[in-house]
Structure formats: C-alpha cells, structure tokens
Amino acid sequence: MCLFKDLEGRYKPSVRRARGLVFFRIVIAACLLTAGLGCGPPPRPVEPAAPVKETTDLCFALPSLFDHRPVGPPNRRPADELRLSAPNADESERLAQAAAARAGELGAVVLSHDVRRFAGRTELILRFGPAGGPERFRLVIAWPVEPIRGPRLAIIIDDCGARDPYATGILDLPVTPSVLPYRAYSREVTEAARTAEREVMLHLPCEPLGREDPGPGALYACMDDAELRRLVREALTDVGPVDGVNNHMGSRLTADRNAISAVLGELGERGLYFVDSVTHHTSVAGSVAAELGLAHARRDIFIDNDPARRAVVRELRRAVELAAGRDGPVVVIGHDRDATLEAVREVIAYARESGVALVGISECLE
Numbered sequence: 035m036c037l038f039k040d041l042e043g044r045y046k047p048s049v050r051r052a053r054g055l056v057f058f059r060i061v062i063a064a065c066l067l068t069a070g071l072g073c074g075p076p077p078r079p080v081e082p083a084a085p086v087k088e089t090t091d092l093c094f095a096l097p098s099l100f101d102h103r104p105v106g107p108p109n110r111r112p113a114d115e116l117r118l119s120a121p122n123a124d125e126s127e128r129l130a131q132a133a134a135a136r137a138g139e140l141g142a143v144v145l146s147h148d149v150r151r152f153a154g155r156t157e158l159i160l161r162f163g164p165a166g167g168p169e170r171f172r173l174v175i176a177w178p179v180e181p182i183r184g185p186r187l188a189i190i191i192d193d194c195g196a197r198d199p200y201a202t203g204i205l206d207l208p209v210t211p212s213v214l215p216y217r218a219y220s221r222e223v224t225e226a227a228r229t230a231e232r233e234v235m236l237h238l239p240c241e242p243l244g245r246e247d248p249g250p251g252a253l254y255a256c257m258d259d260a261e262l263r264r265l266v267r268e269a270l271t272d273v274g275p276v277d278g279v280n281n282h283m284g285s286r287l288t289a290d291r292n293a294i295s296a297v298l299g300e301l302g303e304r305g306l307y308f309v310d311s312v313t314h315h316t317s318v319a320g321s322v323a324a325e326l327g328l329a330h331a332r333r334d335i336f337i338d339n340d341p342a343r344r345a346v347v348r349e350l351r352r353a354v355e356l357a358a359g360r361d362g363p364v365v366v367i368g369h370d371r372d373a374t375l376e377a378v379r380e381v382i383a384y385a386r387e388s389g390v391a392l393v394g395i396s397e398c399l400e
C-alpha cells in the first residue's frame with residue numbers, strides 16, 4: 035500500500051512535491067523508529083483508539099467538506115477539519131490513500147501534508163483544495179503511540195523570533211522554541227522548527243503587573259473577550275502553525291480569571307495546549323485550563339534568571355536532578371540567548387547519564 039506512489043501517479047505532482055512525498059515517508063518511518071526517543075514526542079495515557087471510520091463514511095464526508103468556506107488563517111478551524119482515528123500507521127495510510135483518491139474524483143488535490151507527534155499519538159495531516167490552493171479542508175488521522183514514561187525534562191526557549199534560527203543553532207538542540215509574534219524571524223523559526231520535527235509554540239505577549247512593555251499585539255486584562263480572542267488569532271496567524279502557547283510576561287493577565295478564560299477558550303477551539311510560564315504565583319491559568327479540559331503544563335524552573343552560562347548550567351543540572359527524582363515531568367524555561375543555548379548543549383550528556391529523557395512539551399501535558 036503506497037499513498038505516495040498513488041498520489042504521484044494520480045496528480046502528477048511537481049518534482050518538488052514528489053521530493054516532499056519521499057521526505058514525508060521518511061518522516062513517518064523516523065517517527066515510528068524513534069517513538070519514545072528525543073524531543074518530539076508526548077505522555078498522556080494512550081486514549082483507546084476510536085473505531086476507524088469506514089472508507090465509505092469518509093467518501094460521504096468529503097463532498098460536504100468541499101462545500102465549506104475556504105480556510106482563512108493558517109491555524110485550524112474546527113469546522114473545516116475532519117478528524118479520524120486509526121489503530122496504527124498502516125491503517126492511517128490506507129485511510130489517507132482513500133481520501134486522496136476520493137478527493138481526486140472531486141477535483142481536489144493534496145496541497146500539503148505533515149506528520150506530527152503528540153502525547154500518546156501521532157497525527158497525519160493532509161490539506162486539500164483545488165490545485166494551486168487555497169486550502170478547503172484538512173483531514174487529520176491520528177493513531178496511538180506509546181508515550182514516554184519515567185524521568186523527563188522539557189526545555190522551552192522563550193522569546194524566539196528576533197534571531198535567525200539557522201544562525202543560532204537552536205534547532206540542533208532538544209528544546210521547544212516559543213516564538214514571539216511580529217518579530218523579524220517569527221515565521222522562519224516556526225517553519226524551521228516544524229521542518230526539524232520539533233514542537234514549536236507561540237509566545238503570547240500578555241500584560242504584566244509592572245510597567246514593562248510586553249510588545250506588539252499584547253493582551254490586556256481590560257480588553258473584552260472578543261478583543262482578546264482576536265489578538266490570539268492574529269498572533270497565531272503571524273507565527274504560523276504551532277503546537278501550543280505559553281505566556282510572555284502576563285503576571286496581570288494570567289491572574290485575571292475572565293481574561294485568561296477567553297484566551298484559553300480560543301486555544302481549546304484550535305486544539306492547542308497551554309503552558310503557564312508562571313510569571314507570578316497568582317496565576318490561575320493552570321486551574322482554568324483544567325476546568326476547560328485544555329491540555330496544559332506549568333513551568334517549574336526559569337533556568338536563566340542569571341544569564342551567565344555557568345549559572346544556566348547549574349540550573350539545568352538542578353532540573354535534571356529534580357526530574358530524576360520525580361515521578362512525572364519537569365518543565366523549564368530559558369531564553370533565546372547564546373549563553374543559554376550553550377548551557378543546554380553542555381547538559382545533554384548529563385541528562386542522558388542521569389536517565390532523564392529530554393522531551394517535547396507534549397510529553398509533559400496534564
């Protein structure tokens with residue numbers, strides 16, 4: 035069974051797309067081979083796979099999906115997305131092949147595809163539309179994978195977007211970049227992270243208690259729900275598709291139950307997780323996320339309050355030791371600075387020797 039060969043034959047894709055398909059296949063293989071390793075993956079308990087919808091169901095669903103309005107912003111809108119569960123990668127490929135064939139009969143093509151690993155599952159994402167776009171709907175097929183258990187540490191690197199990710203070497207490290215919107219390299223970081231199979235987050239500027247300026251597009255507690263939600267959507271559109279969100283500053287906003295509820299409600303509709311940076315102990319973001327049923331995590335340690343490399347190494351070693359002795363994940367946050375990235379590089383071996391897996395945030399969600 036070969037979706038890729040079938041797609042190539044059916045749609046005569048360009049050389050570039052054909053290369054993309056080969057890459058895609060390699061990515062799937064890599065995901066399967068490396069399940070349980072590295073930075074990409076996730077632990078929530080594996081949800082029992084829902085019964086696979088029959089191909090005939092899919093064929094009924096696709097024509098109605100084609101009648102939907104075009105997908106506007108790059109981030110998901112639930113109404114334009116069909117989600118299926120499959121028991122394994124082979125079955126997901128069979129469903130994808132059937133969907134591609136049916137879409138072809140309806141005059142559509144696969145515009146792009148993506149494979150993403152999350153806590154306890156992998157998702158194959160196919161985007162459909164007329165040749166040349168725009169995207170009309172997407173099909174997401176999820177299958178369960180074994181989550182990482184045991185001692186694990188996730189390292190978020192905040193404030194990305196101001197520096198070229200290829201120049202800093204951030205993507206060579208087992209970290210999750212969190213990207214500020216409206217910066218010179220915001221979109222580049224997000225795209226580079228996805229290409230490198232890293233999780234990537236939006237670093238959402240939020241109102242602090244002090245006078246510091248959170249930057250363009252910031253959310254303030256005095257705004258009404260519609261305004262807060264609009265700013266979230268615009269920031270997501272600016273950085274491009276991400277896996278989750280954490281707050282940049284936000285000591286005032288995350289303490290405001292109404293404001294944070296609006297923000298998290300918007301994230302929930304997009305299937306994004308939230309990491310509370312805990313910039314102040316009065317934050318209610320975690321408890322509101324739990325009430326809303328949103329996948330979430332909270333920061334344990336800021337590793338570079340003292341930005342000197344040696345100090346960051348010390349904090350990272352402390353985090354590794356905390357993880358080694360904890361029956362659960364540890365989440366730390368540093369910033370996109372050379373000294374912090376060098377410190378991360380320096381501690382990788384220590385984490386390995388200590389039996390602590392360096393994981394993506396998806397492995398740390400409640």
Ligand SMILES: [Zn+2]
Nearest residue numbers: 192193282283
């Ligand atoms: Zn920040």
